[in-house]
Amino acid sequence: MKHPLRALTVTLGPAALGATDLAAGLTDAEVHCWIRRGEGQIGFGEAARFTATGADRFIDAEAWWKQLTLEAEVVDRVGHPGTGLLAFGSFAFSRTSHFLSRLVVPELVIGIRDGAAWATLVTSDGTEPTDAGVQAAVVRVLGTAGGAGGDGRTTARADSGADSAGRGPVTLSPGSLGEQRWMDAVAAGVERIAAGDLEKLVLARDIVVHRGSGIERHEVLRRLAASYRDTWVYGVDGLVGATPEMLIQVEGRTAQARVLAGTIDRRDANGQGLEYAERVLAGSPKQRHEHEIAIQSLTTALAPFSEAMNAHDEPFILELPNVYHLASDVKAELVDVEGHIPTSLALVNALHPTAAVCGTPTSIAGALIRELEALDRGPYAGPVGWLDAAGNGEWGIALRGGVIETPTSMRLYAGCGIVEASQPTAELAETWAKFRPMLEALGVER
Numbered sequence: 001m002k003h004p005l006r007a008l009t010v011t012l013g014p015a016a017l018g019a020t021d022l023a024a025g026l027t028d029a030e031v032h033c034w035i036r037r038g039e040g041q042i043g044f045g046e047a048a049r050f051t052a053t054g055a056d057r058f059i060d061a062e063a064w065w066k067q068l069t070l071e072a073e074v075v076d077r078v079g080h081p082g083t084g085l086l087a088f089g090s091f092a093f094s095r096t097s098h099f100l101s102r103l104v105v106p107e108l109v110i111g112i113r114d115g116a117a118w119a120t121l122v123t124s125d126g127t128e129p130t131d132a133g134v135q136a137a138v139v140r141v142l143g144t145a146g147g148a149g150g151d152g153r154t155t156a157r158a159d160s161g162a163d164s165a166g167r168g169p170v171t172l173s174p175g176s177l178g179e180q181r182w183m184d185a186v187a188a189g190v191e192r193i194a195a196g197d198l199e200k201l202v203l204a205r206d207i208v209v210h211r212g213s214g215i216e217r218h219e220v221l222r223r224l225a226a227s228y229r230d231t232w233v234y235g236v237d238g239l240v241g242a243t244p245e246m247l248i249q250v251e252g253r254t255a256q257a258r259v260l261a262g263t264i265d266r267r268d269a270n271g272q273g274l275e276y277a278e279r280v281l282a283g284s285p286k287q288r289h290e291h292e293i294a295i296q297s298l299t300t301a302l303a304p305f306s307e308a309m310n311a312h313d314e315p316f317i318l319e320l321p322n323v324y325h326l327a328s329d330v331k332a333e334l335v336d337v338e339g340h341i342p343t344s345l346a347l348v349n350a351l352h353p354t355a356a357v358c359g360t361p362t363s364i365a366g367a368l369i370r371e372l373e374a375l376d377r378g379p380y381a382g383p384v385g386w387l388d389a390a391g392n393g394e395w396g397i398a399l400r401g402g403v404i405e406t407p408t409s410m411r412l413y414a415g416c417g418i419v420e421a422s423q424p425t426a427e428l429a430e431t432w433a434k435f436r437p438m439l440e441a442l443g444v445e446r
Ligand SMILES: C=C(O[C@H]1C=CC=C(C(=O)O)[C@@H]1O)C(=O)O
Pocket: 202, 204, 245, 260, 261, 262, 263, 325, 355, 356, 357, 399, 400, 413, 414, 415, 416, 417, 418, 434
């Protein structure tokens, strides 16, 4: 007999987690996670799962989630975004993808928000989750109380040193298109833009990393969380990465997005730092044009759901360990649609795919991507994140990541915005800079 889910959320004392950085809790190879600057949520086990493919994947997921949360019995003693029932999710970039878009409700979620920790225990067999049950589940996944191992940053750094020192061979192999064929695809895209068929196109490619000694998923996540503190580190099943781009974040009536487009490799700055980025990135008409198109696509799609929207006139420079980006933060106050504030997933349905990962106009860019990339992007460049029963959530764009395909191999993806002024060799170099966070986390030096 199928039972409705039952959930209990309680505050966790500092000793229960034993660390101020949530990355310290990445103790299990199957852990789901969403972490930025040591805060967010991690999930263990599985109480429920939904999968879908096709054009209606977001709407179908939303309907499933609504029904599940309506039937559930929830005691939430914390009551902020992310507490109560929560699902992690990952969606295919394309409606034609074979990848199964998914929502996963873990049995145990541990979170840190504004320095305070909490945990939610979910049962699917009809039993009532208790305080003692939550504490016991936390101890089970983190080791003894207070035994999560201190600060995730320290642990991760020590591990990555040990890793590059001496594990099995790591090799790279080309994905769907080799480098030359991918550059030919970029040149073909530029031609189509020059012919006036479209304004911008985002072309991606894949590579496969083989690691003889095995891919340790939670170690990879720890390294990403340690090195890429300003990104959102995500792990949902085999999908793992650290994205700097926020498609949409919803908290009550407030929605926020971080739009990125325009990139330079930090290695090219030769230590000149931000001054170089200001000159070469913010000062480049090509990069500004690429960024302008991405901002336009987000704000146009968000406008019907909001009454007040502000985005700065000037993009800022986002400094990451591998690249500098042109970035713009957009904030909007949401309006009721059919009597309700739109949920984060409803907004994802309206916003995806933006011009930061597809192009403009969307349908022409989407068709050209299918024609030129010769690649099923799977969850790459699709929405990844979490949502709660109130509709709050954070959905990043699954960039700077990849999919663990076998115990010893992982497929990585990276793409570039192509405009008329794009040069195939420069775009190829940019993909290598974008692969770098994952390559480093996997112990590949390049
Ligand atoms: C498509 C990717 O990046 C997008 C996000 C930021 C900057 C981009 C760019 O400058 O081309 C891309 O639009 C990727 O990382 O795979």
